[in-house]
Amino acid sequence: MRAFSTQALGSVHPVSSAALIEIDRVTFGYDSSRTILKDLSLRFERGKVTAVLGNSGCGKTTLLRLIGGVHAPSQGRVVFDGEVIDIHNREQLYRLRRRLGMLFQFGALFTDLSVFDNVAFPLREMTDLPEAMIRDLVLMKLNAVGLRGAASLRISEVSGGMARRIALARAIALDPELIMYDEPFAGLDLISMGVAAKLIRTLNDVTGATSLLISHDVPECMAISDWVVLMAEGGRIVAQGTPAEMMASTDPEVRQFVRGEPDGPVKFHYPAPQPLQDYGLVSQGERA
Numbered sequence: 001m002r003a004f005s006t007q008a009l010g011s012v013h014p015v016s017s018a019a020l021i022e023i024d025r026v027t028f029g030y031d032s033s034r035t036i037l038k039d040l041s042l043r044f045e046r047g048k049v050t051a052v053l054g055n056s057g058c059g060k061t062t063l064l065r066l067i068g069g070v071h072a073p074s075q076g077r078v079v080f081d082g083e084v085i086d087i088h089n090r091e092q093l094y095r096l097r098r099r100l101g102m103l104f105q106f107g108a109l110f111t112d113l114s115v116f117d118n119v120a121f122p123l124r125e126m127t128d129l130p131e132a133m134i135r136d137l138v139l140m141k142l143n144a145v146g147l148r149g150a151a152s153l154r155i156s157e158v159s160g161g162m163a164r165r166i167a168l169a170r171a172i173a174l175d176p177e178l179i180m181y182d183e184p185f186a187g188l189d190l191i192s193m194g195v196a197a198k199l200i201r202t203l204n205d206v207t208g209a210t211s212l213l214i215s216h217d218v219p220e221c222m223a224i225s226d227w228v229v230l231m232a233e234g235g236r237i238v239a240q241g242t243p244a245e246m247m248a249s250t251d252p253e254v255r256q257f258v259r260g261e262p263d264g265p266v267k268f269h270y271p272a273p274q275p276l277q278d279y280g281l282v283s284q285g286e287r288a
């Protein structure tokens with residue numbers, strides 16, 4: 001990890017007890033032939049919005065799955081509010097998941113249900129609340145995302161940006177302490193992206209939750225996060241810091257990523273023969 005990541009730039013990273021989630025020397029692979037995350041350590045601070053940025057395939061979604069207890073690390077520990085997650089302990093998993101809201105990449109709404117019923121779904125599944133109370137809660141959550149007036153619409157009638165906000169209302173239905181967002185801005189136009197970003201920040205602050213988002217969208221993440229982690233292949237942490245620290249970094253790898261420069265330490269092109277050679281525009285002799 002780059003030296004500037006924490007102390008060198010003088011930022012005050014909260015003390016250890018402030019971490020809601022701790023990734024402690026975690027190694028994981030979907031099968032034994034390939035390690036996806038290698039000896040990864042990270043902390044997600046309580047009450048903060050943390051963004052994990054990184055190129056496609058570096059293991060960001062995998063990290064969320066480990067926190068959600070979908071998979072277990074082959075080495076190391078994932079600690080949620082002081083409890084080591086044990087995916088074989090069903091009672092613990094149920095209890096921890098109850099405290100967690102997840103917004104998936106493409107919303108994953110039930111298209112045959114209304115907006116209202118989508119948001120009501122976790123409340124009906126996970127609680128014994130009377131229907132009148134569920135109604136109030138659903139309308140409150142929809143109000144929080146600006147869509148109370150859309151409660152009776154079918155999912156097929158709403159735009160992509162609205163769908164994302166409905167999914168967000170559903171993710172916060174049970175007042176989670178941790179909200180995890182998987183690519184919350186993917187496929188949104190610029191305005192919807194701005195709305196979604198502001199909403200993530202507002203909900204975090206209003207509800208006192210801890211938010212963790214993984215994304216490729218650098219400007220949105222920089223605008224709303226307290227802390228930014230740049231991850232690379234194998235779960236290597238390139239750098240982490242406040243958005244201002246990351247933007248001011250002179251490290252070539254960080255600069256390339258946060259400024260979207262096509263070439264730098266991470267090459268745009270996958271290794272390939274010279275173009276002329278590949279297109280058959282040089283003779284056999286020249287090739288040799």
Ligand SMILES: Nc1ncnc2c1ncn2[C@@H]1O[C@H](COP(=O)(O)OP(=O)(O)OP(=O)(O)O)[C@@H](O)[C@H]1O
Binds near residue numbers: 057062
């Ligand atoms: N269920 C799975 N089984 C086997 N391999 C998987 C599985 N899910 C992901 N992978 C592999 O693990 C690696 C990391 O995937 P992951 O989805 O965590 O990356 P990511 O950083 O979230 O990528 P993206 O930004 O494209 O969503 C990829 O090479 C992917 O092909």
